[in-house]
Amino acid sequence: MTTDTAPSPFTLSVQAPETWKRVIGVEIDRTWFDGEYARNLGVARRAHARPGFRKGKVPLAMVEKDLGGEVRMETVEQVLPRAYRAAVLEHKLVPVADPELTDLKLEEQGPVRMELSVEVRPDVVARDYLALPLVRSEAKLADGAVDEALEGLREGRAVWERAERTAAPGDRLKTDIVPQAQDGEPDPAGPVSDYVFELGAEGNFAEFDAELTGAAAGDERRVTVAYPADYGNERVRGRTVSYLVTVKEVQARRLPDLDDAFASALKEGQTLLELRLALRNELLAEETRRAEQLERERIVDLLIERNPVEPPPSLVEEYLTAGVNEMKQRSAYLGRPVDEQDEQRYRESGRAWAERSLRAMLILEAIRRQEEIAVTPAEVEARIAAIAAENGFPADDYLAYVRQHHEDERIEQDLAEQKAFDFLRSRAEYGQD
DSSP, rough: OOOOOOOEEEEEEEEETTTTTEEEEEEEEHHHHHHHHHHHHHHHHHHHBBBBTTTTSHHHHHHHHHHHHHHHEEEEEEHHHHHHOOOOHHHOOBBBSSSSSEEEEOOOOOOOOEEEEEEBBBOOOOOOOSEEEEOOOOOOOOOTHHHHHHHHHHHHHHEEOOOOSOOOTEEEEEOOOOOOOOTBOTTTTEEEEEEETTTTTTTHHHHHHHHHOOOOOOOOOEEEEETTTTTTTTTTTEEEEEEEEEEEEEEEEEOOSSSHHHHHHOOOOOOOHHHHHHHHHHHHHHHHHHHHHHHHHHHHHHHHSOOOOOOOOOHHHHHHHHHHHHHHHHHHHHTOOOOOHHHOOOOOOOHHHHHHHHHHHHHHHHHHHHOOOOOOOOHHHHHHHHHHHTTTOHHHHHHHHHTTTTTHHHHHHHHHHHHHHHHHHOOOOOEOO
16 A cells, blocks of 8 residues: 655755855745635634624635735745655754745746755765874973972961961051041041951052051051052042051961871871872873873864864854853952953954854864764763762762763763773874973
């Protein structure tokens, strides 16, 4: 038994003026279109009213005279999605944005013609990605890197103690600060009590550092500041203001001794030697990651150079919008709202990076497809378990979180990208650093 399939009322053509753009030409059989129009006109007639006629009883010719133009456009709007879907299926398009009607010819007779413009994911065929010229570099630590890291740990566990001496750069001062009015009397609007700042710290006014260096507890110093015309605080912008500063306490920073007790305070039972070895391993791991990232960037540079690809503008905007949303979330957490100028600056400064990232993504996807590089469910599960172990998360709880928030899709994408880079490294031609 055979089933006859009605012929499509659409004659479709596709042009590619850009790698990321398709212009779909649609020609609609007029008899079929007129049938759709007639049905819509009948529906409109049921709700149409005219003086002297009951609702739904207006002659069809009058309905067409009143509503014909509107119903024809409604019919076009109904037909357009069907024609678009037919073109997507017939020509195997992968749209990344909604289509736009760019041309419409609806004459009294003959087929209805329209053009739709749509952005698509470029059909990339990656070339020249084997035997990439790379430089093999070994992760090395700079001289004194471990000592510097140890000093950073000591700095983080320093304590501030009262110092019975005059203040020197790096000390903290606990002060009362009273701005002086124009007549030299105290300004009641602005005194600050127990204000603590560090001499020589970044952001200090040089006048404060200069006047208060050498001060001792109980001293009073007058500090005069000439504020620039573009200073952020309107109240003092462009003014010269004097402050009476009373030093209440000088505090010096005391670093802990670098010994086994210090190491054990960071991790119970740890010796100083073990701490040094742990820091060395961490620093080497970080240098290894840095070297790998630099190698990745070199690979991406070569792939883009050898495979010119233009990402669809809508994907670029989507990428930038995601970045803007992340920036807004971070800023909201820190209590610093993002305004329109901040967003515009972000979009302008981040556009080149967004385009580069998307070019790399499209080329790497093509390489994975061409080389049949895939990620198995077992590999995704193993990576999820590894992330849980690395961060001390309960395995089942983390797995539930990943699935609930669809993080497994991101993890799969990361693994696929890593596999692609591993493949490219395995086929590269390495020189010496």
